[in-house]
Amino acid sequence: xxEFLNYFENxxxxxxxxxxxxxxxLFWLIESxxxxxxxxxxxxxxxxxxxxxxxxxxxxxxVLAFLLLKSADWVTENDFGIINWxxxxxxxxxIFLGVLLLDFFGAYLAHLVEHKIGALWMxxxxxxxxxxxxxxxxxxxxxxxxxxxxxxxxxxxxxxGAPIGIVMLxxxxxxxxxxxNHANIKLPKTIDKTISYLLVSPDMHKVHHHFRLPYTDSxxxxxxxxxDRLLGTYLEYDRExxxxxxxxxxxxxKNGKITELLKQPFQKYERPTETPEx
Numbered sequence: 001x002x003e004f005l006n007y008f009e010n011x012x013x014x015x016x017x018x019x020x021x022x023x024x025x026l027f028w029l030i031e032s033x034x035x036x037x038x039x040x041x042x043x044x045x046x047x048x049x050x051x052x053x054x055x056x057x058x059x060x061x062x063v064l065a066f067l068l069l070k071s072a073d074w075v076t077e078n079d080f081g082i083i084n085w086x087x088x089x090x091x092x093x094x095i096f097l098g099v100l101l102l103d104f105f106g107a108y109l110a111h112l113v114e115h116k117i118g119a120l121w122m123x124x125x126x127x128x129x130x131x132x133x134x135x136x137x138x139x140x141x142x143x144x145x146x147x148x149x150x151x152x153x154x155x156x157x158x159x160x161g162a163p164i165g166i167v168m169l170x171x172x173x174x175x176x177x178x179x180x181n182h183a184n185i186k187l188p189k190t191i192d193k194t195i196s197y198l199l200v201s202p203d204m205h206k207v208h209h210h211f212r213l214p215y216t217d218s219x220x221x222x223x224x225x226x227x228d229r230l231l232g233t234y235l236e237y238d239r240e241x242x243x244x245x246x247x248x249x250x251x252x253x254k255n256g257k258i259t260e261l262l263k264q265p266f267q268k269y270e271r272p273t274e275t276p277e278x
Contacts, residue, residue, distance in 0.1 A: 001091045008172070009165035016172070020058070023176045027135035027183040036186040036202070036239065039132045049258045050136035053126070057139050060146040071157045072164040081161015098166035099173060100224060105156025107174060107222035110149050112233070115217050120148065122265040128216070129255040129264065131245045133209050138178040142265055177223045181205035189239075200225050207237045211245045 032043075039046075075081045083097050114124040126142040141149065157167055181200045195201040200221045208219040218235035221228045228234040245255070254260040 001095070005091070005095060005163075005165040005169070007165075008168040009163070011168050011172070016168075019172050020054075020175060023179045024135060024138075027179050027185070031134055031184040034186050035184050036206070037132075037184060037242075039134075039184070041132050043134075046132055046134070046256065047136040049256055049261060050130070050138075050140040052258050053141055053143075053261075054136070054139035056143045057141055057146040060143060061150060064147075064150050067154055068157060068167055069164055071154055072162060072167050075158060075161040076163045079161075081159060084161040095166055095169065098160060098162045099170045100226075101160040102153070102156045102162055102167070102170040103174070103221070103223045104227055105159060106149065106153035106170065108220050108227040108231075109156075110152035111220040111222075113152075114145070114148065115220070122267070123148065125246060125249065126261050126264050128209065128246050129249045129261070130209075131252045131255060133182055133184065133206065133244045135179045135183040137209075138175075138182040142261065144265060174222055181222070196225050198225060199223065203239050204234075204236075206239060206242055207235055209242070209244050210237060211243050211247050216246075 075084065082101060083094060086097070089097075111124075114120040123142050123144045126145065127137070127140050130137045130140055153167075153171075156162070162170070177200060181202050182205065183202055185202050187195075187202060189203070192201045192203040196204040200219070200223060204219050204225060205221075207215050210216060215235055215237055218233050219225075219228050220233055225234070245252070249255060249264070
């Protein structure tokens with residue numbers, strides 16, 4: 001287990017790139033073979049703006065990575081943070097708790113806050129205005145959102161007390177799980193449901209991309225489903241009835257243009273009140 005952690009402490013940039021590209025390629029192929037929806041789109045044309053925003057996310061995280069390293073080194077040297085204050089435990093449990101708690105701060109909490117604060121919701125809209133959710137949607141984040149997400153992850157590192165090995169492991173898992181649960185994959189319902197008791201499955205996350213409230217404001221998790229289940233934000237919906245996008249930004253052509261998406265957070269928009277579907 002120590003060797004496993006050592007690997008992620010020193011994971012080469014090449015290996016991180018392989019995880020990004022390899023995961024994207026794998027789920028691209030799987031969703032092409034067993035799609036949940038047979039989208040009437042040109043896959044590469046749809047993928048281009050999403051890949052552009054994936055690259056901006058990579059650049060921002062690369063530029064700011066030194067802050068993660070400095071913070072992780074500081075909590076380690078000062079024995080600071082939740083997992084360092086707990087009673088002595090096995091290394092395996094230490095790693096698991098670190099990843100679990102980082103998933104709360106870096107994914108669940110960040111995502112929840114983005115939906116509850118108007119200005120942040122406008123930034124997050126770029127992610128939700130994809131009308132054909134597939135594996136490339138995973139990192140369709142406006143550059144401002146990439147900074148916001150990074151800030152929450154940095155906060156998580158300090159509060160959790162995660163060493164850099166656990167941070168790198170978390171980020172790798174977060175990337176792959178995001179590609180997985182956004183993928184346009186049709187798993188057998190029983191398998192998908194079973195996965196969702198512990199992890200965020202494709203059907204579970206797709207509910208979050210439904211265009212109507214209250215479903216848009218549910219299922220915020222990325223790796224572990226436990227946060228949604230414990231904190232009352234878990235919802236289910238018939239996957240065959242899902243409609244992607246946001247009802248006040250219905251123009252699919254505009255929502256597929258990089259220039260329009262970069263401007264989207266600065267447009268005037270007021271969120272509708274919750275109107276549950278029957």
